Amino acid sequence: xxxPVLAVRHLCKRFDAVIACEDVTLELMPGxxxxxxxxxxxxxxxxIRQIAGNVRQDQGQILLAGRDISRxxxxxxxxAGLAQSFQISTVIPNFSVLQNVMxxxxxxxGHSFRFFRKAIKQRELVExxxxxxxxxxxxxxxxxxxxxxxxxxRRKLELCMALALEPQAFLLDEPMAGVGSxxxxxxxxxxxxxxxxxxxLLVEHDMDAVFTLADRLSVLVYGRIIASGxxxxxxxxxxxxxxxxxxxxxxxxxxxxx
Amino acid sequence: MMSREHLVNAxxxxxxxxxxxxxxxxxxxxxxxxxTRVSILAMAGVGLNLALGYGGLVSLGHAAFxxxxxxxxxxxxxxxxxxxxxxxxxxxxxxxxxMPVIWICAxxxxxxxxxxxxxxxxxxxxxxxIMITLAFAQMLYYFSISWPTYGGEDGLSVYLxxxxxxxxxxxxxxxxxxxxxxxxxxxxxxxxxxQSRFGLALQAARQNPVRVAAVGIAPYKVQLTAFVISGxxxxxxxxxxxxxxxxxxxxxxxxxxxxxxxxxxxxxxVARLVGPLVGAAVFIILEQSLGxxxxxxxxxxxxLLIVVVLHARGGVMGxxxxxxxxx
Numbered sequence: 081x082x083x084p085v086l087a088v089r090h091l092c093k094r095f096d097a098v099i100a101c102e103d104v105t106l107e108l109m110p111g112x113x114x115x116x117x118x119x120x121x122x123x124x125x126x127x128i129r130q131i132a133g134n135v136r137q138d139q140g141q142i143l144l145a146g147r148d149i150s151r152x153x154x155x156x157x158x159x160a161g162l163a164q165s166f167q168i169s170t171v172i173p174n175f176s177v178l179q180n181v182m183x184x185x186x187x188x189x190g191h192s193f194r195f196f197r198k199a200i201k202q203r204e205l206v207e208x209x210x211x212x213x214x215x216x217x218x219x220x221x222x223x224x225x226x227x228x229x230x231x232x233x234r235r236k237l238e239l240c241m242a243l244a245l246e247p248q249a250f251l252l253d254e255p256m257a258g259v260g261s262x263x264x265x266x267x268x269x270x271x272x273x274x275x276x277x278x279x280x281l282l283v284e285h286d287m288d289a290v291f292t293l294a295d296r297l298s299v300l301v302y303g304r305i306i307a308s309g310x311x312x313x314x315x316x317x318x319x320x321x322x323x324x325x326x327x328x329x330x331x332x333x334x335x336x337x338x
Numbered sequence: 339m340m341s342r343e344h345l346v347n348a349x350x351x352x353x354x355x356x357x358x359x360x361x362x363x364x365x366x367x368x369x370x371x372x373x374t375r376v377s378i379l380a381m382a383g384v385g386l387n388l389a390l391g392y393g394g395l396v397s398l399g400h401a402a403f404x405x406x407x408x409x410x411x412x413x414x415x416x417x418x419x420x421x422x423x424x425x426x427x428x429x430x431x432x433x434x435x436x437m438p439v440i441w442i443c444a445x446x447x448x449x450x451x452x453x454x455x456x457x458x459x460x461x462x463x464x465x466x467x468i469m470i471t472l473a474f475a476q477m478l479y480y481f482s483i484s485w486p487t488y489g490g491e492d493g494l495s496v497y498l499x500x501x502x503x504x505x506x507x508x509x510x511x512x513x514x515x516x517x518x519x520x521x522x523x524x525x526x527x528x529x530x531x532x533q534s535r536f537g538l539a540l541q542a543a544r545q546n547p548v549r550v551a552a553v554g555i556a557p558y559k560v561q562l563t564a565f566v567i568s569g570x571x572x573x574x575x576x577x578x579x580x581x582x583x584x585x586x587x588x589x590x591x592x593x594x595x596x597x598x599x600x601x602x603x604x605x606x607x608v609a610r611l612v613g614p615l616v617g618a619a620v621f622i623i624l625e626q627s628l629g630x631x632x633x634x635x636x637x638x639x640x641x642l643l644i645v646v647v648l649h650a651r652g653g654v655m656g657x658x659x660x661x662x663x664x665x
Contacts (some may be wrong), residue, residue, distance in 0.1 A: 132552070158554035170549045172542045183542050187553030192539040192560060196530050199538045241553060 083146060084109055085279050086131070086162075086249045091140035093123075093130060093303075100126040101137070102303040108249055113271065113280045115294035117287070119323065123303040124283045125167055128253050131281070132164045133157045145248055159190060161248030163241075163278075165255055169234040173227035177218055177237055180226050181209040184244035209244065216240045216270070232263040239270065243277065250280040256289055264289055299323065343659040347612045351522075354615065358514050370510040371582070372626065376619050377517040378578045383602035383614025384524040385571030390600065391609030392532055393564045394544030395460070398596050399471030402455065402478050403448045403569040405591030407576025409482065410444040412494040412586035419497060437502045437516070437581070441574055448573025449566055456565035460558055472593060479591040493587025500581055507581070517578050521615070524571050529611055531567070540564050572599070601639070605646055607655030616654045 084107035093101035100123040108114050116124050129135040131142055133154040142150040149157050158164075172180050182199060185208045186192055199205060213219050216236050221229065226237060235255055242250055255271065256264045268289050274280060275293075284290050290297070291311055298308040301323045307314060314320055354373060361369035382404050389395040417424050417433025424431045434440055459470045488494045499507040507513050531537050539560045543550045547557040580586040589595065598621070606617025621639070628635035646653055652661060 134548070153556065154548075154551040155554050155556040158552055164552050166548075166552075170546060170552070172545050172549060174545055175542065179538065183538055183550070183555075184553040186535050186538060187550075187555045190554070192535055192555045193563065194535045196534055198530075198533045199535045200533070202535070205535070241549075245553060 082110055084143075085145060086281065087141075087143040088127075088131060089141040089143070091127070091130060091142070092138045093126060093135065094138060099303045101130065104140070104300075104303070104305055106298050106305060106308065108279050108281050109296075110279055111275065112295040113275050113282055113293050114296045114298065115282045115284060115290045116298050116300055117284070117290060118300035122300040124300050125253055126303075127300065128164070128251050128281070128283055132162055132251055155187075158187065158245060158247075161245075162251060163243070163245040163247035163249070164251040165235075165238045165242050165253060167253040167257065167283075169231070169238055171226040171229075171234055171237050171241070173225070175226055176222065177213065177224050177226060177229070178206070178209055178222040180237055181212055181240055181244050182206065184241040185209050185212075188245050212240050212244045215243065232259045232266075235259055235263075235267070236270070239274065243274065247278050249278055250274060252280055253283045254285060255282070256284055256286040268292055341659075343611075343655075346655070346659040350612050350616055350619075351525075354521075354619070355518065358511060362511055367510050370514055372622055374510070374514045374517045374582055376615070376622050377514070377521045378575050378582060379599070379602060379621070380615035380618040381517075381521045381524045381578070382572045382575035382599050383606070383618055384521070384528050385568045385573075385575060386599050387603050387609065387614050388528055388531065388571065389565050389568035390603055391613070392537065392544065393540050393561055393568075395561060395565060395568075396468050397459075397471040397565070397568075398468045398593065398600065399455065399459075399473070399475035400569070400572050400599050401591050401593060401595035402471075402475040403452060403573040404576035404579070404595055404599065405475075405478065405482070405586075405588075406451055407444040407448050407573030408580040408586040408590045409488065409494070410447050410573075411440050411500065411577040411580035412496055413488055414440050414443060415496045415500055415580075416488070416494055435498070435500045437500045437507070440500055441577055444573050444577035445570045448576075449570045452566040452569025452573075453562070456562045456569070460561055460565065472596065475591060475596055476593060479588055479593070482588040482591050489587070491588060493585055493589075496580065496584045496586070499584060513582065517582070520574065520578060524575075525611060525615075527567075527571070531564075532611075536560065536563070601643060605643065605653055607653030608651075610653070610655040610659075610661075613653055613655045616658075620654060 086108035088104055088106050091101050091104040104127060118124055126135060130137045133152060137150060141148055144160055144162060149160055172183065182205050185205055213222055216239060218236060218240060221233060229237060256267050259267055264286055271293055294311060297311060297314045298305050299314060299320050306323060307317045307320050354376065358370040358373040386400045389397050414433045415435050418435045424433055455474045459467055462470055483491050501507055502516060505512040539550065539555050543557040543560050550557045576590060602614045602617035602621060605620055607613035624639055625635060628638050650656055
């Protein structure tokens with residue numbers, strides 16, 4: 081078996097009395113999409129944020145390509161090869177689409193302390209940014225202010241910035257949220273293309289998308305992983321169905337397809 | 339093609355040169371002094387604009403840099419004029435009346451000071467950042483009042499302006515030329531920084547530090563660097579200001595000074611290259627015209643500021659050359 085790209089070992093996090101994450105261990109293997117599902121408040125976002133470094137874990141370890149990154153800052157983890165997209169679209173609103181991606185290319189290159197040459201005249205920066213825009217079909221929007229993009233386009237821009245980091249692993253927190261059904265089909269295509277660049281740890285509520293995309297699923301309930309396995313294994317798992325019963329976001333597809 | 343903003347910038351800068359030249363012809367030395375004051379105060383504003391405008395770091399403590407730059411000039415010059423070394427042990431350090439030496443000293447001292455203040459202040463944001471920068475400046479203000487060695491409350495006089503090779507600095511137009519050259523240098527530096535990779539990261543960090551960190555750039559380092567450069571520019575302006583007045587007193591360290599520098603930036607246009615210059619010019623023009631009519635001219639300045647903040651966020655520059663969008 082190959083080594084995991086990303087390995088989370090015995091991660092724990094409490095917020096006062098609330099246990100957000102309890103002894104979570106999971107792995108992201110090369111070339112796979114590993115989906116993280118679970119009811120609202122299960123701690124999926126907290127887990128992603130701990131891996132990305134926005135939230136510091138109480139205990140446990142996070143390894144990226146075998147290297148312990150659990151004490152690094154967010155920016156150091158990004159440079160080490162983690163690219164994240166946020167649950168709520170997070171771009172630089174008053175930058176053009178091109179400038180947003182240039183920023184990511186610049187972050188990847190590690191040279192942000194250059195003071196005198198105009199950024200827009202640096203071909204290595206601009207051309208690479210344009211090539212990523214072309215990959216996501218955003219070329220025509222390059223001059224548009226990010227704040228003026230539609231919701232779906234902003235989601236794409238975020239993915240484009242993640243791609244520009246040429247990461248070892250993607251952490252995507254609900255990339256389909258709010259893009260509509262046509263948008264989510266397009267996003268599904270996009271994510272399966274993204275997977276060829278680096279494996280994806282995916283938090284997603286859209287179960288159709290999850291079942292189409294995921295190679296592996298882990299189910300998080302009250303901060304614990306109660307089941308982990310292939311799509312079929314999870315569908316058959318009684319504990320998972322139990323956990324979803326009566327839950328607000330009961331995914332119809334879990335039942336329909338079983 | 340010259341954009342409208344470039345054209346306005348060129349006109350504003352040209353006016354700043356024309357006024358003292360005209361004053362020279364008409365033999366109105368007072369106008370030359372005013373233009374020099376505008377240049378120096380504008381330079382202080384250019385420094386602050388880098389932090390406040392482009393970096394979103396609302397510092398209400400830039401008087402610390404302006405004042406310390408001013409005191410570096412006063413202290414070096416007074417020691418040199420009195421033939422007293424600043425210290426003898428462990429090293430012999432003499433005062434100086436050479437402007438280039440003084441500028442380098444002011445820049446270094448203000449750079450280190452900005453590094454210390456910035457490193458602590460940048461751990462906070464928003465209103466706490468405003469308060470902590472204010473607190474640092476006020477500490478220095480009270481220190482300057484209570485430290486009798488350099489005049490305490492009475493301030494420190496410098497009998498002769500410091501010297502610059504090849505120029506007679508006591509001649510108004512020569513000193514204007516020096517101040518104006520510094521302003522141009524600060525404007526050039528500010529323009530280059532804003533458009534560089536560093537500027538991209540700085541402006542991004544103002545809008546969304548979380549995103550900046552997520553692409554692998556540490557917002558703290560970028561903002562701290564900007565804060566230091568900002569402090570150095572404002573500090574050198576302070577050094578020039580002491581030479582202009584041949585006097586420095588604790589008032590340059592008071593929070594009024596921080597407030598005035600901030601007013602230049604807001605009045606002229608936040609995050610606009612020549613905004614601080616326009617702001618400082620408007621400020622001085624108001625002071626001179628309204629100041630003659632009423633002691634309370636600042637009341638009218640306040641009214642103008644309210645109008646700008648409520649109805650014309652872009653300041654005077656936003657009115658002269660509306661922004662075309664990005665960043």
